[in-house]
Amino acid sequence: MINRYIFFDLDGTLTDPAEGITNSVMYALRHFGIEVTDRRELYPFIGPPLSDSYAKYYGFTAEQSEKGVNLFREYFREKGIFENMPYSGMPELLAELHQLGCKLVVTSSKPQLFVERILDHFDMAKYFHAVCGATMDEKTSRKPIIIRNALDICPEAGADNTIVVGDHALDVIGAHENGLPACAVLYGYGENDAIAEAKPEYTACSVNDLRMCLMDWLQNH
Numbered sequence: 590m591i592n593r594y595i596f597f598d599l600d601g602t603l604t605d606p607a608e609g610i611t612n613s614v615m616y617a618l619r620h621f622g623i624e625v626t627d628r629r630e631l632y633p634f635i636g637p638p639l640s641d642s643y644a645k646y647y648g649f650t651a652e653q654s655e656k657g658v659n660l661f662r663e664y665f666r667e668k669g670i671f672e673n674m675p676y677s678g679m680p681e682l683l684a685e686l687h688q689l690g691c692k693l694v695v696t697s698s699k700p701q702l703f704v705e706r707i708l709d710h711f712d713m714a715k716y717f718h719a720v721c722g723a724t725m726d727e728k729t730s731r732k733p734i735i736i737r738n739a740l741d742i743c744p745e746a747g748a749d750n751t752i753v754v755g756d757h758a759l760d761v762i763g764a765h766e767n768g769l770p771a772c773a774v775l776y777g778y779g780e781n782d783a784i785a786e787a788k789p790e791y792t793a794c795s796v797n798d799l800r801m802c803l804m805d806w807l808q809n810h
Contacts, residue, residue: 593751594746594750595754596752598754598760599707600635601778604675604679609665611628614631614661633645637698637759639658666703684716686716693716696735698722698723721736732759733762736763736764737767749810753771754774756775757778758780758786770806772793776794776795
């Protein structure tokens with residue numbers, strides 16, 4: 590029997606991290622004299638590497654971005670990490686896929702230590718064959734690199750038996766750069782226009798839609 594691999598993004602795909610991430614960014618920005626009152630302005634920070642977001646949305650230098658990342662983690666590691674919640678129906682979907690024999694892998698731009706703590710906290714670690722996150726210095730935080738690392742530790746995984754699931758165009762692009770198909774979820778925090786432009790093989794508007802997409806993919810692989 591051929592093993593089927595499903596690579597899942599974490600933030601905005603498995604869990605809704607909006608409160609914890611935006612609180613952590615707010616905490617960091619206050620140290621630069623920036624006060625944000627509408628947390629929705631910070632939703633673009635959910636998913637991509639933090640240093641990229643500080644530079645893109647606030648014009649931070651590399652040094653400022655590094656300081657911003659450290660301040661973010663100051664709040665996040667103690668409190669923000671658990672201001673988070675699995676999407677309704679997601680633990681049940683993971684259990685079903687695991688029962689079907691799928692090899693589930695997390696591919697996240699979040700530091701691996703934080704990913705593992707979140708999975709443990711929500712009792713989801715038991716469903717995953719492997720976890721691939723970033724290093725703390727964010728040098729391996731780009732999604733194509735994360736997915737490549739996952740392929741390296743799962744030598745049986747490849748284009749014929751692996752799919753990437755995520756809520757950002759970056760997940761789709763990372764999948765395609767590694768020769769893999771992608772399922773984009775639209776219930777997360779990615780921009781739908783950018784996702785459409787990246788041309789995912791599947792799109793899902795809800796966890797139930799995601800289940801149907803994955804079952805369809807499994808039937809054909």
